[in-house]
Amino acid sequence: MSDTYPTSKLPLSDGDLLAAVDLGSNSFHMVVARYVLGQLRIVDRLRETVRLAEGLDRKGGLAPEVRQRAIDCLARFGQRIRDIPPQRVRAIATNTVRRLAAPQAFLMPAETALGHAIEIVAGREEARLIYLGVAHAQPSKPGELRMVIDIGGGSTECIIGSGFEAIERESLQLGCIATTRRFFENGKLSKKKWREALTEVTAEFQQFAGTYRALGWDEALGSSGTNKAIGEICAAMKLTKGAVTAEALPVLRDRLLQADRIEAIDLPGLSSERRPVIAGGVLILEAAFDALGLKRMAVSKAAMREGVLYDMLGRGGVDDPRDASVAALMQRYGIDDAQARRVEDTALHLFEQVADNWLLDADDRLMLQRAARLHELGLAIAHSQYHVHGSYVVENSDIAGFSRQQQQFLAALVRTHRRGIPKSAFDALPDRLLAAVRRTSALLRLSVLLHRAHEADPIPQLIARADGNSLTLTVSKRWLESRPLIRADIEGEPQDMAGLGIALRLEAI
Numbered sequence: 090m091s092d093t094y095p096t097s098k099l100p101l102s103d104g105d106l107l108a109a110v111d112l113g114s115n116s117f118h119m120v121v122a123r124y125v126l127g128q129l130r131i132v133d134r135l136r137e138t139v140r141l142a143e144g145l146d147r148k149g150g151l152a153p154e155v156r157q158r159a160i161d162c163l164a165r166f167g168q169r170i171r172d173i174p175p176q177r178v179r180a181i182a183t184n185t186v187r188r189l190a191a192p193q194a195f196l197m198p199a200e201t202a203l204g205h206a207i208e209i210v211a212g213r214e215e216a217r218l219i220y221l222g223v224a225h226a227q228p229s230k231p232g233e234l235r236m237v238i239d240i241g242g243g244s245t246e247c248i249i250g251s252g253f254e255a256i257e258r259e260s261l262q263l264g265c266i267a268t269t270r271r272f273f274e275n276g277k278l279s280k281k282k283w284r285e286a287l288t289e290v291t292a293e294f295q296q297f298a299g300t301y302r303a304l305g306w307d308e309a310l311g312s313s314g315t316n317k318a319i320g321e322i323c324a325a326m327k328l329t330k331g332a333v334t335a336e337a338l339p340v341l342r343d344r345l346l347q348a349d350r351i352e353a354i355d356l357p358g359l360s361s362e363r364r365p366v367i368a369g370g371v372l373i374l375e376a377a378f379d380a381l382g383l384k385r386m387a388v389s390k391a392a393m394r395e396g397v398l399y400d401m402l403g404r405g406g407v408d409d410p411r412d413a414s415v416a417a418l419m420q421r422y423g424i425d426d427a428q429a430r431r432v433e434d435t436a437l438h439l440f441e442q443v444a445d446n447w448l449l450d451a452d453d454r455l456m457l458q459r460a461a462r463l464h465e466l467g468l469a470i471a472h473s474q475y476h477v478h479g480s481y482v483v484e485n486s487d488i489a490g491f492s493r494q495q496q497q498f499l500a501a502l503v504r505t506h507r508r509g510i511p512k513s514a515f516d517a518l519p520d521r522l523l524a525a526v527r528r529t530s531a532l533l534r535l536s537v538l539l540h541r542a543h544e545a546d547p548i549p550q551l552i553a554r555a556d557g558n559s560l561t562l563t564v565s566k567r568w569l570e571s572r573p574l575i576r577a578d579i580e581g582e583p584q585d586m587a588g589l590g591i592a593l594r595l596e597a598i
Contacts, residue, residue, distance in 0.1 A: 212260025
């Protein structure tokens, strides 16, 4: 066997189109790019102000009119990317969708409208993608550290990185819409309100300001619409040439506060579309400057959507961040590498035999691979119920490169690779993933069971056949009879696997 794990990559050829869709809390964006000679060339951009966060209530519900606004926008986006294959489209939902009490109630019609699956990403994964987009758009000098601040509609991400790697990532529940609603809900502005709000928002940044200041940075960049708008206002007021500085920001803020209501804000270069949320954006940026000791922040043209495109490009080559994340988890939790390799090889051997009949694709193969590598993670905590411990760690860790649904998929495989199948094992997953997760779980269970003795020798005459929800496994009779423990386990497996909705039949030849 080779020294490295085999992986299934996104196949890309010259001329292929890729698309990234960003379901932000303020605006929805889509960027379409063509892959040419290993590079991406942007061929189309679409943007609509949806203000999804505006419709979010305190119980995690979404106002019907805002929900419909979002669905209509996604239908228009979907028309543009209708002919791009699913594996070359990534749609990412961020803070507002993360906060929905019932995200599937929104995601199901949203995915139908777009014509593609929508992933929910955690705040720190959002931060990584933002940094990746900025880093590719504005390359830095070797060894140089840079700070990136992205103020969205529902959250603010702060990242320090070097090259294309994010070193520190933080995501705060502060966005231009959310903060405007929180502190200026009745639309009234005053210096007193501003001072009180600034104290609260600055405290949020101070949680990590010490760490960031100690690490330091050579330049600061702001991404997304709010920072771009503030930079344009600074330029229109002739305070800077487009950057935001510690000297310009208070002048801009004082000019903003000359209005006593949000709708009366009159700032040069401010669009009517941005006016309702600019107060929250300026407040967040002032707090960031104060807490982090920023002097100057340039504005980047790139944001998360570009990062998503480059992340897809990485998945097409040798730089898939998910591989590095899985390797890091294996090292951190002391996973037996040789046993993980054995289980993976057998799982993939079974996968190749049943994939066509079970309609399993390259992404399902990757999830099975990664689950095989991580299935023993929970042993670092305790042997008893180790599959439960491992599943919890996988689902609740910040794992770079994975969306929330992908982590839930992976966690479900780790949870169900042994013992009985709880009825709630797959509750967190959308319906479109249920068949794949149940079927890959069956393959992982068999692979783990067959390698219970941790033997290095390959398993002879191992054949799998799938037909609907039935799975037939053929094993060497001689091999099985010489291993009574495995034989006892495998004879009891049909009863356990029924919990997956799969009828298992065993044959010994």
